[in-house]
Amino acid sequence: MDINDLSKDLAPIISNTMADVVEVKLREYLKKKSFKPGDALPKELELAEALGVSRNVLREALSRLRMLGMIESKKKRGMVLARPDILGAFERVLDPLIIDKNTLQDIFELRLVLEMGLAELLYINKTNKDIAELESIAKKEVNNDNSFRIKNEIAFHGKLYEMSGNDTLKRFQIMLLPIFDYVVTLEKKPTRGLVDHLGLVEILKNGTVEDFKKGMQAHLQPHFDRLK
């Protein structure tokens, strides 16, 4: 029996710092007491005493909640609960150099899933003005060299997500794009799908939502082929 077997059977005890513990306790407390955005929190000194921790440890935990946008400090009112930026923390960790390979692959696939699933929202919300803007983005791509490719991809797909009328989704996909591109460039030669951006614009103008799904599938086919 070697050490690896042993560590498999005896799962390592995760050593939480005091800040970890206090952070969890604070979040549980806010939830249990049904704190709403705008509600004032007890003062630091009271919280530290109630938790039996030093003010430094409490401040560490509060700083985490502040980073998540869950609390903010208001003049005169002190700390209040705030509406968190749900993607803020996600954005901070999306660095291809520190994310493991499996997760990079997962994110690559996640973006494919989003692109494929976008059709319904697009067809509910698209306007002629949107389509005209999208077309002018797609037309700019012709004759552009490869260094502009990523910029164009961001512009075109960013506009598509904007047309979906969903700000969270738009921001989310902009975050995912560099990871997606990182994975793509790890592969050998980039291949292009049978339907290009101008082809997708044409479908949005005259085709049905089913046509668009087929067009997007053809556009992304080289990426799906990689997964097989």
Next chain:
Amino acid sequence: MDINDLSKDLAPIISNTMADVVEVKLREYLKKKSFKPGDALPKELELAEALGVSRNVLREALSRLRMLGMIESKKKRGMVLARPDILGAFERVLDPLIIDKNTLQDIFELRLVLEMGLAELLYINKTNKDIAELESIAKKEVNNDNSFRIKNEIAFHGKLYEMSGNDTLKRFQIMLLPIFDYVVTLEKKPTRGLVDHLGLVEILKNGTVEDFKKGMQAHLQPHFDRLK
């Protein structure tokens, strides 16, 4: 000219705490120096001195990075860069009671987009064993009362995402589901799509990826109708 116009023209200056500033500086430093997971960070005292801040402020910022899973403490080696849990922080803020209405709606739509876009991954990765398990979950639903509905939804759709072979996606959708359900229950009476879970299983057994997309669309139709 009222105060609202003024505050629109003069965007409020965001008052960053010292910890905000130090956190950004640390992340920039790690990126610039191409730190990789496992690399040891300089000691706290050195970092605090280089940044010209107190150790307490530095610890606040480090605590944030620790929460994001970007750094961890190792015996003898001190702080090292770690592979962050990319969804950990996201999970912390996904509370329907503190998220604003527009973002709740965005998340509702995001889940619809994921469901609609999942077909390709499912058809690449599905196995007979998976389908049998999915079927047994769907069969358990019959005659269940409404209180089990959410549990069944989680089980069924969780299994679907598991079948996609994408762990990040699976975890992501499990996080989104309570928000999705919260939005659904805000509406009046729940309506059911023309294709139920057993119908989707049947398609996975004998239908094409196109059939599955149509089936999922019919399954989710009542939700899409809400968006119009």
